[in-house]
Amino acid sequence: MRSQTDKLPRRPSIGDAPPRVLIVDDSAVARAVIARAVEAEGRFIVAGAVSNAIVALEFLKHTRVDGIVLDLEMPGISGLAALPDLIAAGHGAKVLIVSSAASEGAAATVEALALGAADTLVKPEVGGFSGRFSVAISEKLTRLLAIEAGPDTAVQAGARATAGVGTGFDIVAIGASTGGIHALSVLLREMPSGFPLPVLITQHLPESFMPYFAAQVAVLANRPCDVATDCMRIRPGRVIVAPGNAHIRVVSTGDGAAIRLNSDPAKSGCMPSVDPMFESLAEVYGPRALGVVLSGMGRDGSDGARSVIARGGAIVVQDRESSVVWGMPGAIANAGGASAVLPPVEIGRLIAARRRPT
Known part of the structure; x- marks a missing residue:
């Protein structure tokens, strides 16, 4: 020693x-x-x-x-x-x-x-x-x-370069796992209390943690936050977090959108999984959707991110330097699916300004 x-x-x-x-x-x-x-x-x-x-x-x-x-x-x-x-x-x-x-x-x-x-x-x-x-x-x-291979500098630099001002979005969906709660807290502090859009969050946590997690998110975001229940309406200015025992899916109600819960096994093996949230978000909101992927192990969210991009939406992922584990965001960035690769504070500012990377 x-x-x-x-x-x-x-x-x-x-x-x-x-x-x-x-x-x-x-x-x-x-x-x-x-x-x-x-x-x-x-x-x-x-x-x-x-x-x-x-x-x-x-x-x-x-x-x-x-x-x-x-x-x-x-x-x-x-x-x-x-x-x-x-x-x-x-x-x-x-x-x-x-x-x-x-x-x-x-x-x-x-x-x-x-x-x-x-x-x-x-x-x-x-x-x-x-x-x-x-x-x-x-x-x-x-x-x-574990020592990870360094990020693809060209991919990361290219994604950063595209983080210009776009046409905006109508909803924000955030996926995170290991290290994601701290990144989420940094991101939320950059959003004003009057931010008018709904925010959906899928964080890998056990079911028993969710009530306290939602309460803490409400404090950090300075707005109401609920643990999702089946058929819950998605409302402006509110935050909804996935329960620990089900995925959240977004469905159109004709005059808006709502949450449907689903507990089918996800390809990633995660419960809840980011992929169903992103995939359904793409179906309902199309080019008006913004997905965010923060620190986390594995590849959860990468399939759903492709769906968001295919429907004209945007995906922003946390950069490697600020991530505890650059698994989930790195899988998307290295596959060319990230519109921007940014630290949480910059992601929060982008959301607050209602910009989207182009």
Whole structure:
């Protein structure tokens, strides 16, 4: 293990040393179990293991890490309170919340994700650690810290160049997964409270999280937000989020549009899935539809994005630099399906101005 006074190493890339992880947990037992899990297969290096947020912040002044495993419940400054400072001090390090607090309700989990945590995992009580828990940590870190090939610069630059002013749109539909809640919170803060268009959101979250997620979106967007129910009308200025147990599809009602819920398996394997939302949006709104894809693993949304583009609509995806995982947005951008590739703050401003990329 390097000394804290060592020069900050550069970020690992293909062929370099494994990504480095800092563990922040007040339990010595938890730190030991997590450290063994992190280094078990040689994929990662434990750069340090500390007992509280203050020590962690001091550690990060001198040592560059790629990932932080963070407990939420600690003496003094809680992990949740320290999260923004740890993200800033980590200079892009991805934070995995590992805490028993994540099992006590969706509030702490969704709030942590909105503040910028990349993912969460429930930590068992002392004495309840198992091989399954160790495997789960390893798998999540592998997904979050796996070295990805760099973005196609030509594709990304070309998409940015096309982000001019178009003819506008009548509805916004947003899809997101891992890392998407924080990106969504940044985007929504750029939209004025009087924004008149309806906004649909499909975020990969369990059903039990949705009421709190909707409440938080309502605060961030400063407008009403509902968890979708079957036959719910799509109304101006309101936000609708997909429930965790069904996809949302848009249907025409003659004098407007409404939501129909569907629980058929999606090609992506996600529930809810972005694809049915986008596909149905294209059918009803055609060239007046704007789809947005934020950070997330996998390819969910890429098929639906093609439908939106084919009907004359526009698709904007989050850029790689600001994404926790550039899977969902990257799949669309690299296939040439993105009208623009932008960070969340710029996507929010584009929506607020009712512009569309051309």
